[in-house]
Amino acid sequence: MSYKIRGLKKEYKGFKLYIDELSLYKGEIFCLLGPSGAGKTTLLRLLNFLEKPDEGEVLYGNKKYTSQNYLPPLEAMRQITTVFQRPALLKDTVWNNIIYPLKIRKEIIDKEKVMGVVEELGLTNLIKQRSETLSGGEAQRVALARALIFKPQVLLLDEPTANLDPGNIKIIEEMVLKYTFQEKPTVVWITHNHFQAKRVGHRICLMDKGCIVEARDKDTFFRSPKHQKTKEFLSGEMFF
Ligand SMILES: Nc1ncnc2c1ncn2[C@@H]1O[C@H](COP(=O)(O)OP(=O)(O)O)[C@@H](O)[C@H]1O
Numbered sequence: 178m179s180y181k182i183r184g185l186k187k188e189y190k191g192f193k194l195y196i197d198e199l200s201l202y203k204g205e206i207f208c209l210l211g212p213s214g215a216g217k218t219t220l221l222r223l224l225n226f227l228e229k230p231d232e233g234e235v236l237y238g239n240k241k242y243t244s245q246n247y248l249p250p251l252e253a254m255r256q257i258t259t260v261f262q263r264p265a266l267l268k269d270t271v272w273n274n275i276i277y278p279l280k281i282r283k284e285i286i287d288k289e290k291v292m293g294v295v296e297e298l299g300l301t302n303l304i305k306q307r308s309e310t311l312s313g314g315e316a317q318r319v320a321l322a323r324a325l326i327f328k329p330q331v332l333l334l335d336e337p338t339a340n341l342d343p344g345n346i347k348i349i350e351e352m353v354l355k356y357t358f359q360e361k362p363t364v365v366w367i368t369h370n371h372f373q374a375k376r377v378g379h380r381i382c383l384m385d386k387g388c389i390v391e392a393r394d395k396d397t398f399f400r401s402p403k404h405q406k407t408k409e410f411l412s413g414e415m416f417f
C-alpha cells in the first residue's frame with residue numbers, strides 16, 4: 178500500500194514534527210536515519226495510525242485521512258504491522274506467538290506455511306519453547322516471524338536490530354529483503370546504522386528536529402548528499 182503525505186504536523190511540548198511532502202511506495206524499503214529525538218518513531222506511529230496528526234493529510238492506498246478521520250477501517254489497519262527494538266511477545270510458546278496474528282484475523286492456520294517462515298528464520302528447534310526463555314536475537318526473530326506470517330502490506334521497523342549480534346542481524350535483514358522482493362510491501366526501516374541503510378535501503382531519508390532534511394535514492398544519498406546536515410551526519414560530525 179502506498180502513502181502520500183502532505184503538510185503533516187504533530188506537536189508535543191517542545192517538539193514539532195512537520196512533513197511537507199513525502200511519498201512511500203510499494204516494494205520499496207525506505208530507511209529513516211537521524212539523531213535521537215528527530216521524530217522518526219513519531220512518524221512511524223503516524224504511518225501506523227496509532228497517532229493522530231494535528232494537521233495535514235495522508236493518502237493511504239486511495240483513501241484520504243486527515244486529523245478529522247484518522248482511523249482507517251479495521252481491515253486496512255490490519256495490513257500494517259510494526260516490529261520494535263524490544264520485541265513485545267506474549268508469555269506463551271514461540272508457536273503461539275507466531276500464529277497469533279492469524280488467530281485474531283480468523284485465518285486458517287496452514288501448518289506447512291507457518292513452518293516455512295519458522296524455518297527461514299531458524300526457529301524450528303525453538304517452536305515449543307516459551308518466549309520468556311529466548312535470547313534477544315531469538316525473540317526478535319520470533320517478532321519478525323509474527324509480523325510476516327499474515328503477509329502485511331506495510332512493514333514498519335523501528336530499530337529492530339539495535340543491540341543484536343551480526344548473525345541475527347544478517348538473518349533479519351535477509352528475511353526482510355526477501356519478503357519485500359516477493360510480496361512488494363511498503364517498508365519503512367528506522368536504523369542508526371549507516372551500513373545497514375546501505376545494505377537494505379532503496380531510498381534513504383535523514384530526519385532532524387521533526388523535519389526531513391533529505392530523502393534520496395541510496396546512491397545519491399551516500400555519494401553526493403546535497404545538504405550540509407546530511408554531510409555532517411554521514412561523516413559523524415553531527416552529534417546524537
Ligand atoms: N507521546 C508523547 N508525548 C510527548 N512527547 C513525545 C511523545 N512521543 C514523542 N515525544 C517527543 O517527541 C520527540 C521525538 O521523539 P521520537 O519520535 O521518539 O524521536 P526518535 O524516534 O527520532 O528518537 C522527542 O522529543 C520525544 O520526547
Ligand SMILES: [Mg+2]
Nearest residue numbers: 217218219335
Ligand atoms: Mg525512536
